[in-house]
Amino acid sequence: MNLQVIYCNHQTASLDIRERLxxxxxxxxxxxxxxxxxxxxxxxxxVLSTCNRVELYTAQDNDAAAPTHDELAGFLSNFHGVPVEExxxxxxxxxxxxxxxxxxxxxxxxxSMVLGEPQIVSQVKEAYRxxxxxxxxxxxxxxxxxxxxxxxxxxxSETRLAEGRVSIASVAVGEFAxxxxxxxxxxxxxxxxxxxxxxxxxxxxxxxGVRDVLVVNRNPERARELAAxxxxxxxxxxxxxxxxxxxxxIVAATGADQPIVDVEMFSRARDGQRDRPVFVxxxxxxRDVAPEVAGLDDNVFLYDVDDLQETCERNRKSRSQExxxxxxxxxxxxxxxxxxxxxxxxxxIVKRLREQWSDVSQAEMDRLRSKLSHLGDDxxxxxxxxxxxxxxxxxxxxxxxxxxEARDGTPHGLLDALRRLFHIRD
Amino acid sequence: xADVTIFCFFASYTVxxxxxxxxxxxxxxxxxxxxxxxxxxxxxAHTLFLLNSADKGREELLPPLLSSxxxxxxxxxxxxxxxxxxxxxxxxxxxxxVFLFPLVLGLIGSSYFLADEPSQLLNAAExxxxxxxxxxxxxxxxxxxxxxxxxxxSLMYLLQHRRLRQKGSSAxxxxxxxxxxxxxxxxxxxxxSVPLLTVGMxxxxxxxxxxxxxxxxxxxxxxxxxxxxxxxxxxxxxxxxILLTPRATGKQLAWRTLLACGFLLVTVVGLNxxxxxxxxxxxxxxxxxxxxxxxxxEAGDRS
Numbered sequence: 001m002n003l004q005v006i007y008c009n010h011q012t013a014s015l016d017i018r019e020r021l022x023x024x025x026x027x028x029x030x031x032x033x034x035x036x037x038x039x040x041x042x043x044x045x046x047v048l049s050t051c052n053r054v055e056l057y058t059a060q061d062n063d064a065a066a067p068t069h070d071e072l073a074g075f076l077s078n079f080h081g082v083p084v085e086e087x088x089x090x091x092x093x094x095x096x097x098x099x100x101x102x103x104x105x106x107x108x109x110x111x112s113m114v115l116g117e118p119q120i121v122s123q124v125k126e127a128y129r130x131x132x133x134x135x136x137x138x139x140x141x142x143x144x145x146x147x148x149x150x151x152x153x154x155x156x157s158e159t160r161l162a163e164g165r166v167s168i169a170s171v172a173v174g175e176f177a178x179x180x181x182x183x184x185x186x187x188x189x190x191x192x193x194x195x196x197x198x199x200x201x202x203x204x205x206x207x208x209g210v211r212d213v214l215v216v217n218r219n220p221e222r223a224r225e226l227a228a229x230x231x232x233x234x235x236x237x238x239x240x241x242x243x244x245x246x247x248x249x250i251v252a253a254t255g256a257d258q259p260i261v262d263v264e265m266f267s268r269a270r271d272g273q274r275d276r277p278v279f280v281x282x283x284x285x286x287r288d289v290a291p292e293v294a295g296l297d298d299n300v301f302l303y304d305v306d307d308l309q310e311t312c313e314r315n316r317k318s319r320s321q322e323x324x325x326x327x328x329x330x331x332x333x334x335x336x337x338x339x340x341x342x343x344x345x346x347x348x349i350v351k352r353l354r355e356q357w358s359d360v361s362q363a364e365m366d367r368l369r370s371k372l373s374h375l376g377d378d379x380x381x382x383x384x385x386x387x388x389x390x391x392x393x394x395x396x397x398x399x400x401x402x403x404x405e406a407r408d409g410t411p412h413g414l415l416d417a418l419r420r421l422f423h424i425r426d
Numbered sequence: 427x428a429d430v431t432i433f434c435f436f437a438s439y440t441v442x443x444x445x446x447x448x449x450x451x452x453x454x455x456x457x458x459x460x461x462x463x464x465x466x467x468x469x470x471a472h473t474l475f476l477l478n479s480a481d482k483g484r485e486e487l488l489p490p491l492l493s494s495x496x497x498x499x500x501x502x503x504x505x506x507x508x509x510x511x512x513x514x515x516x517x518x519x520x521x522x523x524v525f526l527f528p529l530v531l532g533l534i535g536s537s538y539f540l541a542d543e544p545s546q547l548l549n550a551a552e553x554x555x556x557x558x559x560x561x562x563x564x565x566x567x568x569x570x571x572x573x574x575x576x577x578x579x580s581l582m583y584l585l586q587h588r589r590l591r592q593k594g595s596s597a598x599x600x601x602x603x604x605x606x607x608x609x610x611x612x613x614x615x616x617x618x619s620v621p622l623l624t625v626g627m628x629x630x631x632x633x634x635x636x637x638x639x640x641x642x643x644x645x646x647x648x649x650x651x652x653x654x655x656x657x658x659x660x661x662x663x664x665x666x667x668i669l670l671t672p673r674a675t676g677k678q679l680a681w682r683t684l685l686a687c688g689f690l691l692v693t694v695v696g697l698n699x700x701x702x703x704x705x706x707x708x709x710x711x712x713x714x715x716x717x718x719x720x721x722x723x724e725a726g727d728r729s
Contacts, residue, residue, distance in 0.1 A: 179590050182606040275676050277605060298591070298677050307593040 002066040003140065003341070004095035005102055006073065007055035010113050013090035015306040019286035020082050023049040024257040026130065032079055033134035039075060040067045044138035046145065048106070048127040050120070051168075051197075051285035051305050052113055057103065059140035061345075069093045100144060101334040107148040108155040109162075110326055113305065113312040114171050115319055116162040119196055121152050140341070151333045155326045161319065168283055168308060169201035169251065173208065175311045176303055177249060177279045185209040190247035192216050192240065192261070193254035194226040197283050201251045202230045214247065216240050218254075244269035250280045252288035259290040266293045266300075274299060342406040349415050350399060352424045357395060361387045430475045432500070436534050438468025439507070439527055446523035450599055458518055462511070465523070469507050476500060495540040498567060503533040505571040519601040525578045558629055566626030570694075572619025573661075573687040579615055580684035583608040587677055609676055612683055613668060619687075620665040627658055657690040 008018060023029050029047060036045045040058065042065040048055040056076070060066055067075075073091055077084040094102045105111045107124045128145040131137040137145075156162045181187060189210050191198045194217035202213060213232025216239060217223035224234030235243065237260070244250070244266065254260060266289075270278075274297040282289040282304040294302035316323070365384055369375075375383075398418060405411030418424060445461035479497045510526040586602040602608070664686040668679070 176590060176593075178604060179586060179602075180605050182604045182610075275678060277676065298587070301590050303593060310594075 002063045002095065003057070003059045003099045003144065004066060004093065005055055005057045005099040006069060006076075006091055006093045007053060007102070008087065008090045008092070009053035009055070009111065010306065010309065011111075012092055013087065015285060015287070015304060017087050017090055018052075018054060021054045021076055021080055021087060022051075022257075022285055023047055023054070024255050024286065028257075029130050030134055033131065033136040035079060036075065036136060039071070040065075043067060044131075044141040045136045046127055046131040046141050048124060050123045051283060053106070053111075055106070057099070057141060057144070059138065059144065061140075066095075097334050097338045100147075100337050101330060103144060103148045104151045104330045104334055105327075107152040108326055108330060109152070110155075110323060110330070113308060114168050115312070115316050115323070116156075117167050118162065119167070119200065121149060122196060124148060124152075143341070144337070147333070147337050151330060154333070155329050158329060159322045159325045161322045161326055167200050167204060168305060169197070169281065170204040171308055171311055171315065172281050172283075172303055173201075173204060175308070176301065177281075180277050180279050180301055181248070183209060184249070185211055187248035188212040188214065188246050189232075189249040189251065190214045190216065190243055191226075192250070192252040192288060193284075194219070194222045194234075195253060195255065197253035198251065199226060199229075201253065201281075201283070202226070202232075205249070205251075206230055210249075214243055216243060241265050241268065245271075245273065248276075248278060250278065250289075251283065252281070253283040254288050256284065256288055257286050259287055261289040261293065263290050263292045263296065266290075267296055270296055270300070277301065279303075338409075339407050342408075342410050343403065345410045346402050346406050346415060349418055349424060350402065353398075353418065353422055354395065356422060356424065357391050361391050430471050430478065432475065432534060432537065435468040435472040435475065436531065438464050438471060439530050439534070442468065443523060443527035443531065446521065446527065450521060450524065453519075453601075455518075461523065462514055465507065465511060465514075469504070469511060472500070472504050472507065476504060496537045498563065499533050499537040499540055501567050502570050502574070503530045503537070505567070506530050506533070506574055509571070509575060517603075520603065521600045522578075524600065525581055529574055529578065558633060562626055562629035562633060565622045565629070569619045569622030569624075569626055570691075572615045572622065573690055576612060576615040576619060576683045576687040577691060579608055579612040580680040580687070583612060583680040584677065584684070587680070605676070609679060612679055616661075616664060616668055616683055616687075620661050623658065623661065623690075627654070653693050657686075657693050660686040660689055 008021065010018070013021075023032055029049075032047055033045065036043070036047075040060075042060050042062065044059045046057040048057070054076075056072055058067055058072070069091075072093075073084050073088055076082070076087070076091075102111070103124075107121060109115060109117050109120050112120050124145065128137065128141070131141065177184075184205065187210060189202075189205055189212065191202060191213065194215055198215070202210075202215075205213075211231070213227060213230045215223040215227040215232055215234045216237055217226070217234070218237050220234060220236035222234075223236065227234035240260065244261070245268075250261075252260065277299045278301065280289055280293065280300065280302040282302065285305060287304055289302060289304075291302070291304070294300055365380075365387060368383065369380060402411060402414055402418070405414050442461050442465035445457055445464065449457050449461065476497065479494075479500075506526055507530055510522055510530070513520060513522045582602050583605060585600065586605055586608060589600075589602075590605070603611075664682050667682065
């Protein structure tokens with residue numbers, strides 16, 4: 001039984017690499033899962049792609065069928081058309097309990113840029129939903145992801161990790177936008193995208209006093225719905241160029257695979273108002289705003305997710321006690337999960353052994369019943385119970401030994417011994 | 427009270443400045459409290475010193491606190507320290523002292539080189555002109571404080587702007603107000619200081635033309651008059667630009683304020699020091715040994 005993950009995240013790879021390896025949109029993901037199934041037919045797979053990370057989880061019953069690190073890197077390279085040598089150094093790998101611990105840390109936001117941020121849980125859920133929809137996952141990944149979500153809930157309820165500023169948007173606004181603007185109630189905020197991140201950003205900005213909210217989205221209906229929730233106005237993406245010039249704060253959080261705001265569009269928007277500061281927060285990966293926009297004039301303050309690293313690191317240090325507590329929970333849960341996995345590996349043997357001994361006892365009972373026909377049903381019942389107790393008592397020591405061995409990994413040696421001793425065939 | 431010397435508050439401000447610099451590395455409440463306490467103690471000593479000077483001035487029928495060039499510079503430093511204490515108490519996190527204390531120390535340091543004798547101009551003024559003289563020196567003092575505030579606010583703006591453009595967090599190191607607030611404060615500093623300086627210089631000109639110059643020969647061609655005039659024109663240019671430009675804010679405003687106010691400060695302080703230390707400086711100096719007329723008071727007189 002094998003579980004593994006290869007990944008790059010905000011700690012290992014720059015945004016330039018991450019955005020090239022990112023999986024954007026359902027179509028691209030469906031295509032990726034098709035290719036994964038073709039390449040690794042015996043593996044379950046789940047792809048987790050967010051603005052901070054690209055992770056590929058695989059699981060299979062048979063260790064020999066597990067794809068290697070190079071094979072998985074090769075898949076990413078071929079799929080995205082990025083030469084392996086450009087990102088191999090940024091790609092990390094974990095297997096077994098380390099892979100489990102990694103997912104638990106990710107889902108509990110220990111591995112996030114902003115410690116305690118809640119979006120990652122829904123991103124993990126969505127990643128698993130996509131894998132399920134594409135028939136790429138299986139019992140192992142199912143157990144793993146269900147457990148990860150349960151662990152994240154436990155971490156959030158038993159630690160104070162989710163208190164304070166826990167979203168990228170809140171950190172960016174608190175650290176940077178507040179350095180530019182004194183107040184927000186007289187500012188116009190333009191949100192590009194209408195997903196969860198956009199919603200989170202709007203919530204934070206409204207808490208800060210923002211009144212004038214504009215939302216643009218590929219789906220104008222969704223934009224209007226989201227804007228209505230915050231007392232703003234929603235528009236289709238075709239109105240973006242027209243709305244840009246009036247915005248003081250621009251937050252872009254879409255899943256587009258190309259920049260939505262390019263230099264030309266933004267330059268036109270700045271005509272005649274280059275002396276007016278504008279705060280642009282690009283939360284997309286791939287980026288939604290062309291990085292060159294920052295160079296258009298001195299009053300454009302453009303930040304992407306990587307620009308928040310320093311701030312997030314400080315946030316992390318200030319809550320180191322909570323991290324220790326969260327890591328302790330994660331370690332216990334990882335250990336327990338792995339025991340379950342190993343124990344599950346012994347399941348078929350245990351079942352066969354029980355069936356085999358039950359068959360033997362049943363056959364002997366049938367023989368006894370035919371020889372001692374004078375015995376009544378009560379007597380036969382008593383004998384059957386006695387035989388069943390004997391079988392259970394005899395099975396107890398080997399099964400107990402198997403359970404003990406399964407605590408530290410799949411007990412291959414013991415399983416082989418049981419197969420040979422009791423003539424168990426797979 | 428009479429024993430208070432310039433050194434007392436100069437030393438206090440130096441220690442408060444050092445603590446403010448230390449706070450950049452290790453911000454904590456205790457350092458802040460000690461820094462503010464020492465600065466406040468210096469401010470009290472500074473006030474007592476000026477009051478002593480005022481008493482001395484009254485005996486000679488001179489405007490209180492502004493009887494000499496030295497007093498005038500010290501009043502200016504006192505206004506800046508007051509501004510610092512006000513801002514620091516409003517927002518504990520702000521790193522204003524790092525910007526303001528060097529100015530304060532510079533002003534107090536330069537006061538050592540300025541005359542502490544009563545101004546001949548003021549001596550010469552008849553009691554009927556005392557009101558004009560008072561208006562002249564006080565508007566110049568407050569206007570100059572505005573100029574200093576403009577310089578500091580511009581510097582803060584440019585630093586904050588640079589930090590944000592370089593994606594540096596505003597939560598560490600220097601704690602500065604937002605660009606929007608700095609720009610607004612900068613705008614007001616120019617709006618307030620330029621008219622006051624104009625009033626100060628205008629009344630000085632009136633006094634000059636009415637002949638209350640202490641028996642000295644002054645002309646509009648005097649280098650001091652010309653340099654001060656150019657500085658004033660620079661400020662008026664900035665003032666006009668601000669009034670005529672709908673969005674006179676941001677980095678452009680900061681740079682222009684820094685240049686105009688900085689030029690004014692350097693020339694005025696430089697001229698004061700030169701006039702005080704060099705008896706031969708400017709055409710009339712022979713009549714004003716060790717420059718009792720020196721300082722902005724005099725600069726205004728001559729314009």
